Amino acid sequence: MSDLTGIYALWYREYKVFLHERSRIVASIVNPVLWLLIIGGGLGSVLEFGGVNYVSFLYPGILVQCALFSAVFFGVYIVWDKKIDFLKEVLVSPMSRTAIFVGKVIGGSTDTILQLAILLFIGWVFSLLGIIHNVSFTPFSVAAAILFLLVTTAGLTSIGLIIGSQMESPEGFQLIGSFLIFPMFFLSGALFPIENLPAYLAPFVYINPATYAVDGLRWALLGMNHFDPLLDLAVVTLFAAVLIAVGTYAFRHMRL
């Protein structure tokens, strides 16, 4: 009972911080849009995959990119909370460690999902403007995309929180975070199709959970997929479940 209000408390804090800092959210949207318009538009003049222009092909990948960066880097706030001792205030409350972790995952995911919702809206506007073709914005496709994004975001937020719980400086977090995020992004097939990859590359792409998130989203929004969408969903769900379990453990053994 008290754990539920506690989880709400942690979410309430993120929500309040979000309201106070709308500019941060806007700023975080600029980057993906630039990727879409510049990389997508630039390469789009010469590239086309499976009858889909490059901007449209790139769009689901950019959604995953946004989830990756925003959700994983959310974990840096745990390091700050440790530094200013706000974390102690939470840890000394009667809440269980598991509830604290769950509350943090929900809070961080909300943050990321709001940014993704804005990106979905921008995508819809782009398709009306004719910048993006072939992307379907039907209720079913959007619902399927949001499902994939929710599960993926929960897993990625957990990664950030796990790193954050073990780190003592924001700089250290930045380093480890980037070390993880960039390979996950580049090896996810967000930028290129994963058919006929060279042998040295394929294994890395196939063990990357982000690959399945991109593939699932591409199926939902473009009807293009390499794997069975159910396999995609199963992989990202397993990914999120394992990381939430690891995160709960990490929070129980967190150094202050």
Place this chain on the structure above:
Amino acid sequence: MLPAIAIRDLTKRFGTLAAVDSLSLEIGEGEVFGLLGPNGAGKTTTLLMLTTLIPPSSGTASVGGYDIVRDPDRVRASIGIVFQDPSSDETLTGYENLKLHGLLYGMPANLREERINDVLALVELTDRRDEKVKRYSGGMRRRLELARGLMHHPKILFLDEPTLGLDPQTREHIWEYIRRLAQEKKITIILTTHYMDEADRLCNRLAIIDHGKIAKLGTPQELKRELGGDIIHLRAPGCDPAVFRTLPFVREARTEGDGISITVQDAARHLQEVLNRAGTVEAVEVRPVTLEDVFLHTTGRGIREGPAEGSWAEKVMAAGTRR
């Protein structure tokens, strides 16, 4: 009557260093108890163990009747703590910080709002409730955190350096609250401090901790009486402190600065004898023994290495660059 806190052989080792070394102590209900000690003596480590934030290496303690090792969740529900470093979210307002606290402690909405109003009035921040903590002064922020520590009506309140870095007016203010709380609400208060005047004026009883062990325990009066009555400070060139040590009423005599410091039982009665032995005296000063003298006498005069982390003020500044 059951003690509010009973510590039995509490030990915390960091590698080979025993930060807290089989500490045993009982603190009664409604007491204002002070933990004094030089930097790195083990005060904060003790506090962190009693509030279940770090587990002891061995030994245990009961806080509010619950064991800190076996029942940490119940312990946490019955205590409040004000940390040494700022622990409020400065991107939120004072009210939002308190609401967050109420939610974390599972308080129902109407009770929560009532308590927020109560504690804000107590620390006189009612008219600043909707301002962001970022815009609070150090003293206001401290008061807010004190209010927060009290909001869920803990039976036991831990205060880690409650007035560190505050101006005299604010310190006086906070002492007043602490005294009132102990008297009116029967809350047991455990505080650590570096300020001896603070300990002297606030605490019913105190322990001087050094190297993880209790070096002295008693009321401030007892401790001062134990050391002696008054201190005579003389400036007498060419005089050796050893000449005073044979006098029966002298407890201690040593060189200090450009003079000699002599601890005596009763300066009013024995001043003349001291002056007789000193020879030519340029200046003399007499003052009663303070807790500071007791502290220095107990823990020695060497400078202690402080912890490597930054001070309270540095942390506030670092936090200002966040988000």
